[in-house]
Amino acid sequence: MIDYTRLDAILHEAGLIAMTRWPGAGHSVQTWDKGDNDPVCEADLEVDTFLRRELSTLLPSAGWLSEESADHAERLDDRLVWVVDPIDGTRDFIRGRSGWAVSVALVSNGRSLIACLEAPARKERWQATAGRGATLNGEPLIASDRAELDGARVPAADLAKADRSLVAVEQPNGIALRAAMVAANRADLLATMRWGYEWDIAAATLIAREAGAAVSDIFGQPLGYNKRDPRSFGLLVCAPGIQQQAIEHFGERARERLGTAKGPE
Numbered sequence: 001m002i003d004y005t006r007l008d009a010i011l012h013e014a015g016l017i018a019m020t021r022w023p024g025a026g027h028s029v030q031t032w033d034k035g036d037n038d039p040v041c042e043a044d045l046e047v048d049t050f051l052r053r054e055l056s057t058l059l060p061s062a063g064w065l066s067e068e069s070a071d072h073a074e075r076l077d078d079r080l081v082w083v084v085d086p087i088d089g090t091r092d093f094i095r096g097r098s099g100w101a102v103s104v105a106l107v108s109n110g111r112s113l114i115a116c117l118e119a120p121a122r123k124e125r126w127q128a129t130a131g132r133g134a135t136l137n138g139e140p141l142i143a144s145d146r147a148e149l150d151g152a153r154v155p156a157a158d159l160a161k162a163d164r165s166l167v168a169v170e171q172p173n174g175i176a177l178r179a180a181m182v183a184a185n186r187a188d189l190l191a192t193m194r195w196g197y198e199w200d201i202a203a204a205t206l207i208a209r210e211a212g213a214a215v216s217d218i219f220g221q222p223l224g225y226n227k228r229d230p231r232s233f234g235l236l237v238c239a240p241g242i243q244q245q246a247i248e249h250f251g252e253r254a255r256e257r258l259g260t261a262k263g264p265e
Contacts, residue, residue, distance in 0.1 A: 002106070002114065003058065010054045014102045015120035017050055018043045018087060024096035024121055031094050039090050044068050047086035047102060055082050055104070062106065065230060067199045073228070081107045081226045083202040088117075089174025098122045099172025105202035110224040115203035117176050126180050126207050134210035136184055141211035144188040147241035149249060152188035155181055162253070179204035179237045183211035189238040189246060193218055193254045198230040205237065214243040218254045233258050 021029040021043035031041040048068040056064070063078030065071060067085045075081050082104065087093050089100030098121035106114040115134075117126035126141075128134035134141040146152055154163070155171040155178040169187055172178055179201065181187040202225050205215045217223060218234025220243070234254050238246050 011116050011118045014047050015118040044087050085199040088176045092173035100174045103176045103203045107225040112206035115206040128207040128210040134207045141183045143211040143213035144185045144239040146188040146239040149242045149245040154189050175200050176204035182213045182237045183208040192235045193257045198225045208237045214240040220247045
């Protein structure tokens with residue numbers, strides 16, 4: 001169905017396009033705000049345009065859902081859909097930090113089939129195919145097998161008082177890379193209690209699941225993709241042995257925030 005060699009080449013080229021704008025490599029990039037403190041830059045749009053052209057050529061029957069493209073309801077009738085974030089972690093990108101990645105997933109019937117995170121600033125390529133495992137730079141990934149929530153490693157700049165039993169580790173701005181850290185046993189837990197979009201997580205959650213991590217929303221419910229409303233509240237990616245503990249630990253706060261949180265516009 002998919003020419004994987006061509007797909008790899010497309011993702012590699014997308015990463016190179018992004019690198020030509022990345023301030024961390026000494027380049028300048030034009031940035032602006034889409035509203036509500038949501039930054040975007042030239043590289044977001046350039047990578048999006050490139051990926052839409054090339055992925056649509058690779059698989060003409062597939063629909064399209066991307067952070068930087070206008071959404072069209074026609075995708076709901078497509079059996080296959082590309083779900084794309086051209087640069088996940090734009091804030092790190094424009095600050096010259098490496099915590100960003102090009103995120104691409106191919107979705108069928110609400111589930112991710114193929115996933116790739118291209119993180120050229122970190123020299124990392126994360127890949128997964130449903131039922132075939134996940135890799136980082138070609139090496140198989142095995143997720144964290146931690147059994148106790150206390151002491152679990154969490155990608156975080158700071159920890160809330162209620163979470164002081166956890167251990168903060170590196171926090172890339174891109175949520176996709178944070179989820180991938182659990183897949184690579186660089187973290188034990190990623191938990192969010194806010195609204196997010198499918199394009200942020202469709203690739204990373206397949207990578208985590210194929211590496212053996214538990215993946216759900218913050219309440220323990222399954223995730224789905226290519227929905228009419230591409231939003232969801234809360235994400236939980238963790239070692240399977242601490243999933244229920246994490247749901248109980250974050251559940252009350254998550255329900256309170258869901259009751260008061262404004263969803264993404």
